[in-house]
Structure formats: C-alpha cells, structure tokens
Amino acid sequence: MTSGCPAPAPTYAQQQMRAGTIAAGLRHLLHYIQSEPAVGQALALIDTDDLRGPLDGAGLQLLLHEIEAEHDRCAALAERDARRQEAGHLDGAACTCGHSDTLHTRHMTEDDRLPCHRPGCRCHDLIFELR
Ligand SMILES: [Zn+2]
C-alpha cells in the first residue's frame, strides 16, 4: 500500500479563481435560462446527485446514456414483476422455459419481449404458468 501525501489545501487565490470561474459559468447559464425558460425547466429535472463529473456536453451525454440504461433496466424489471404477479407467483419464480425469472434479460426488446439469457435456451419471452 502506498500512502501518498495529502493534497495541499488550496490557497485563497486558487479558491477565489475557482469561485470566479463557477460564477462566470452560472451567470452565463442564468442568462440562457432567463431568455429560454425551457432550458431552466430541463436543468431542474437533473438530479445533481447523479452527476459524477462536469456538467458539460460529454458529462451530459454520459449521464443521458446512464439514465436511459437505468430506464430500460427498470422497465424490464417492472414488466417482469407485473407478469409474475399477474400469474400469481413469488420472487424468483421460473419461466415456462424452466429458468428463473432473474436469468431473463433486463432490457426489453424492441417488441416488448424478455428473452432468456441462459446459453442454449431458446426462450424468446418470459412467461409464467398461471398458478
Ligand atoms: Zn424463459
């Protein structure tokens, strides 16, 4: 294990520069929000806890990909739960292909299917037998 030196505390001059840079960015953004309220509404939708880097084009693009993936994942899991409940099964129930629901994809196909992931399984969609 290496114990590096702790980063030196920033000087007031550095802190001042940083605050000035952020303030300039915020003024710029506020200007856009005032002239284009839709920008402000869009920004208000973003949870800054989800951000792990700067809020620049690349950062927003990355966040968008992550949020879309999360949206897809939750949509697939919600669909899985709905199908399972509809059929009256509990968590971890098996599909008609014999594999557990958790072995099925967590990404809905274009035509709303949840195929099985198990190699060699030809199950095209997660289906529970009615109880
Ligand atoms: Zn299946």
Ligand SMILES: [Zn+2]
């Ligand atoms: Zn299967």
